[in-house]
Amino acid sequence: MERWAGRVAVVTGASSGIGAAIAAELTKKSLSVVGLARRVERVQELSKSLQSESGKLYAVKCDVSNEAEVLAAFKWIKDNLGGVDILINNAAVLYDTSLTSGSTEELKKMLDVNVLGLSVCTKQAFQSMKERGVDDGHIIHINSVAGHVPPGDSVAMYFATKHAVTALTEGLRREIIKLKSKIRVTSLSPGLVKTEMPPKEFLENHPALNAEDIADGVLYVLGTPPHVQVGRTFYTQATASHNPQSSMERWAGRVAVVTGASSGIGAAIAAELTKKGLKVVGLARRVERVQELSKSLESATGKLYAVKCDVSNEPEVLAAFKWVKDNLGGVDILINNAGVLYDTSLTGGSTEELKKMLDVNVLGLSVCTKQAFQSMKERGDDDGHIIHINSIGGHIPPGEIYAMYCATKHAVTTLTEGLRREIVKLKSKIRVTSLSPGLVKTEMPPKEYLENHPALNAEDIADGVLYVLGTPPHVQINTYVPEKPSVFIFKLPPSRRKEEIQERLCAPTHTRRHIPKDTVPKTSSSLFNNFVHICSSVQFLLPPTLRYVTACKSFAMKYGTAPGPPFQIRERLISSNYTTLKTVAGRSSDTLVYI
Template identity: 50%
Template sequence: MVLSMERWVGRVAVVTGASSGIGAAIAEALVEQGLIVAGLARRKDRLDALAQKLSNKQGTFHPVKTDISKEEDILNAFKWIKENLGPIHVLVNNAGVFGKTTLADGDTEIWKNILDVNVLGLCIATREAIRDMRENNVDGHIIHINSVTGHQVTTFPNANLYPASKFAVTALAETLRLELLNLKPKIKITSLSPGPVDTEIFPDVFKEQFKKFVENKQIIEAENVADGVVYVLSTPPHVQIQELTIRSVDESFRSEIRLPTRRNQEGLDLGLSEQISRYSVYCEVKKNTMVLSMDRWVGKVAIVTGASSGIGHAIAVALVEQGLIVAGLARRKNRLDALAKELSNKKGKLHPIKTDMTKEEDIINAFKWVKENLGPVHILINNAGVTGSTSLADGDTEIWKNTLNVNVLGLSIATREAIRDMRANKVDGHIIHINSIAGHQVTKFPDANVYSASKFAVTALAETLRLELLSLKSKIKITSLSPGPVDTEIFPDIYKERLKKFIEEKQIIEPENIADGVVYVLSTPPHVQIQELTIRSVDESFRSEAATYSSK
């Protein structure tokens, strides 16, 4: 899988907080990819040193001294960039501060600084970038470097305003996406949410303790985040990564860090965080492409449910092309056979297995056949899913049952069987649930009201499984991959003609885009997992028409 950065070569990118840590790593990665990077930060000496380091790279780095807590500084920086470098195509809002303070007895000035940098400064920089993009008809990309603490409050001593600022960033990313959708420019917005990384944002009191965790790959480095930014920018123009949440497989460091000033009701020291760590992308960057490695999966067994069409079909094709032995499970054996024939000359191989995901016996028999004939399971892609046209107020019980049996129970049974096999064979495998944006936010979609409930259940199942595997000290990974609407057979026939034009206009993403996401997720090194990957179309104007149609 090769992700292209060609369209950004020679374009201007602005990176805030570029003097150290994640910002410096992102700036360096973008310069290596051929971009003209304006690095904003207060410490000009560090920016100058970075510029000298990058002087012989494909792109160029331009230091711009800027205090992100001051609007005048930000405005002057953007003015200089527009006058000296040209139109802005990419903005990476990376600048952030921590601030040691409490809520019960905190320092107002520290609170102000956190909000001025993490929230207000981000908003001002975003506004200026979008103004410039719209004036120059640029289909640009805004990336907010968020945090896992922007989605769930964590236990971290004397940093209680920091999660609030990051929750605000989460909301700002989504409200901006909706705002841009109404304005109809094709500017992308991505929230990239890691746990802590080895940077200067950590208080000095933790530096020595964190050192061994970094060495043991339990906390990741700034360069890994930069790789994620390159992946996000590499997606096709009509596809945007809405949310990329990344963490380490091994989070045992949480229990090793002691906070003597914070204890629970039993008087035991609390760990550092409720959900901390980080991700890495193992990649090789050559000129303007990002090559992700799948070498460790070649010749290994992957099971893909719902493999006869749509997303499952595309995933099976992608994995066979990568050299995996793929067991494709579905009811329509004729389609599986046709796909196996189509892939007969590829690097890997597809094995069709007729399976009804509503029947436990079928699932168990399928896994039994795979184990006896192909070998240990290394990957499970839980893709099978159904919608079912029915309401809640006057619904059909059998449709409800079928939706839950496939989307929730069948997924759970397949996951259990895969994990049993992985643990029995000491395989550090990977489970990927093909979820949906409907698993995170209820959407207005006519007569598919149990579908969203089933996908909310999948979101919970992914996280509870991650926590369960963590308690078992297993290094099996779990990922929730949540697409927006995809051009598949899951749409009711009543919408086919209406959706046709949106598919042609790239307003609905293709199954292959999801398959690319699966390959990306599987390409991360063993100690790293992508917890949540949300992929949707940049232009979703079709949603308003679907909603209008639902009322007729």
């Protein structure tokens, strides 16, 4: 957050709940924060309580459903602070109003605040950034899980307004791309949160997140490097208890096992955990590399131990975990990072390479998971964490290459959910997370591919791991697509050429995945253009996955061939009521948040 120090953030609905929590946290991070609210006296009281902080909170009276007040508020910001760098659209109202007999005034108020007010504030903030040449600004809509599921038999208009916010997020993203701006757009969608909005009796009978949990999510999104766009993060209320400690401090001195720790993502994670004071066991075939890394970390507060282990060899895995038990007591955190990738054809490729991918990416992960869970269970460790380093390949259909690799990652996606369900059945609070990066600069992808495509750094993924581990015990972050997705990280392009804009037409809400035109085979460029045209004509209001599938089917029927590599990250399809979320796969869960 250091790069935001001294800059200006506007938070709407800042008088209580999520808005107040966000305004307070941003002030503590040295920002000049403008809290807009009807009950301005509450923001003034909050500002007084934050006088010792390095930032400053300004209270400005504003009802976002009143355009004149919004314009006056943004004029005050321009005159007194120069302009806006961050906008947090948090203001919203909820009325339990029937569509068939309810108050027209209440229906109108929800539309005016939740949709139109958000839109007016967004326009003013964007214009402020544009006229000052601010190209690294950030607009965050505090949406709701109600914006992604069908309504139940009540509060239908509230759900409708939040679905509108979901569509507006995507519309804004596309407009900004068309304008060749790098201003980022994020939608953060909480489930039930302890605020003044939900009925008191509903909060008493359902697990809920704290407003501070949402504020933490905002800080994480804002704190990612400019080249990283967090597509979406799902939080669940894991337990009814609350531990306010939301940093890596509670893990100091505890034991983490990282597989595939000799290079790339594994080495970066092992290094960061060691710096955070953990005892880290790096498992790798090339153990000498982990030993070298350990020597370079001798001044760190933690310690990195190098243990030779090929995760596709079960006796070696068992021996490694026995070493951990005998020497360190057991495992508290498991990072399943080891993976292999071969460009092997399904129709004529090497059986040995196909088998190796299955043995390492799926079976090895499963054996390590079992050993880690047993270690936690036998020691009564009920706050452990198991993290699978998955891949975006585990959530999209494969192209004409790497089919087995994608298949193994789809298996990891399923194993994540299977493990989560088993752990819930055992009444354990051990957490499970799957982290799914896109292209990362490691030894795995072909060198020529990395040279021609934007990619993340291994340290970006390590940062994601630290964020997941650092959330309070009552917050669970799950990566599971299509049922329970979590962290998707993509590299933002250094520029957005005009011809790239259409190539993103079927990209899902909130993702900024870069798909350069030169990745499309030159021999199929005309077909690709036709596919783009079909994508652009598919109904926008269809869920993103259906838009993509519909476009593919239309393309195949017309041209007799597939459109080439997939450009769509599978979006979550949910069929649900307000209290119980059920996905198309029959998945049920409690409260959710996603970015």
